[in-house]
Amino acid sequence: MKRAVLLTCLGSLTLTGALLVAQQNATAPQPRADALPPPGPASPKPSRIVPKPEGVMPTVPAGFTASIYAELQAPRMMVYAPNGDLFVSSPAANNITVLRDANNDGVFEAREVYAAGPPPPARGGGRGAGAPAGPPPGAGAPPAGAPRAGGAAPPAAGGVPAAGAPPAAGVPPAAAAPAPGAAAPAGGGAPRGGGGGGGGGRGAPPILGANAPACTAPPEFVQRGPGTVARPFGLAFHDGYLYVGNTGSIVRYKYANGDLKAQGEPEKLMDLPTGGGHTTRNILFNRAGTKMYIAVGSSSNNDAGEDCRRAAILEFNPDGSGFRVYASGIRNPVGLALQPGTDIVWTAINERDNLGDDLVPDYASSVKEGGFYGWPYSYIGSNYDPRYIGSFPDLVKKAIVPDVLLPSHAAALGITFYTGNQFPQRYRNGGFVALHGSWNRSVAAGYKVVFFPMNNGRPGPIEDFMTGFLASTGANGTAIEAWGRPVGVTVARDGALLVSDDGGNRIWKVSAAR
Secondary structure, eight states, X not given: XXXXXXXXXXXXXXHHHHHHHHOBOOOOOOOOTTXXXXXXXXXXXXXXXXXXXXXXXXXXXXXXXXXXXXXXXXOOOEEEOTTSOEEEEEXXXXXXXXXXXXXXXXXXXXXXXXXXXXXXXXXXXXXXXXXXXXXXXXXXXXXXXXXXXXXXXXXOTTSOBOTTOOOSTTOOOOBOOOOTTSOOOGGGGOOOOOOSTTSSOSSOOOOOGGGOOOOBOOOOOOOOEEOOOSSOOEEEEETTEEEEEOSSEEEEEEOOTTOSSOSSSOEEEEEOOOSSSOOOEEEEEOTTSOOEXXXXXXXXXXXXXXXXXXXXXXXXXXXXXXOEEEEEOOSEEEEEEEOTXXXXXXXXXXXXXXXXXXXXOEEXXXXXXXXXXXXTTEETTTEEOTTOTTSSHHHHHTOOOOSEEEOTTOOEEEEEEOOOSSSOGGGTTOEEEEEOOOSSSSSOOOOEEXXXXXXXXXXXXXXXXXXXXXXXXXXXGOOEEESOOEEEEEEOTTSOEEEEETTTTEEEEEEEOO
């Protein structure tokens, strides 16, 4: 009898140990803007996706439970339609899925592909540049974590920045716009070095110092016409339309409550810049629905001279007119959200790579109208990028320090504020940020969801909320192995939190105990 009890205990300990090995957590501390390390050598270490171990679930705080809400290929952004249907984008599948759970019992009464384009070519996951082309649940997933790639002038009539115009809101003047029909010059004529993540050639990137160029004015791009689905990411409902952020365009579908299939082909409102990395295009409307914000990441890691629409948040009227750069110098803004009760735009961004394990911190921040956030000349305020020391000193002096710093290379993607009633009071109006996970760090950062409280409109320190997606952190020379990579965060209709996971091909639901 004693031997049986001993074997049972040993078996239980072995199982517990196995689960612990299968669930590790990245522990990089929250950076401080006044205590950043000096630049150092890069230590790239892409992660490898592994199957979720049997019986293992993400770790959430006491009083919460995590469950699998849906399984679908590489889900990314999620948004609720006016009737309560959940729309989910998947750039990897090149489609938008509708999930209907009218009575909130976790069983979908309907599940349809709302719109789809041809399957895109397979590609790596990167930090924020695109979705991994993951297989359906149960199949072996491909390696994820491929290296990601890594200013603005005032708009003139017609929505194109005026060549030679003085800087607007502290942004360097744009180079001359190309002639109609001509392609915008790559990098404004600046040498394009291998500054990391597919943005340039091989070898060390050039040191430009004070000779760095400003951004390049875009060609005419607000051109309405027939649209398509091409790597859809951002989704937003407004005034009888579903707006979709493709990599190279913004399109909209006519929508009526209950639509499970698109009403014909979409209307294209505008073209957006493509090429290089950072292929996500997110969409957000202000509360009145009079302004639309579009997040567009840089083409490169830190090359000056890119199209002025890149590394920026752009503002338009809902029909695509009225273009201006709302804020610039934001390397790769991915998540967009409004601070509750206000029209203050927040974004979650991926900062640059190849300056060391602990540079440059990613961040979540409110976005100031006309604000400049440093890229590519500086980071986290006025800290010069080593490539651009001495460039645009007056502009760099005004570079804004973001509100919430996040571990370097953690890959901040989705952001939302908690507006439900299910979670305890301390979570009300606080922010959740999905950290997709690092590739440019010797030990993993990210692979989790973090939370920051809001007190009197100001954010507090970050804390872990949903962790345990790592099977190995990469410490002691080991590989980084993950069975999940959070992307989007959305407050469910019942007040739970939905978390999309394009590494595990799932949507998770985190609920508070009742």
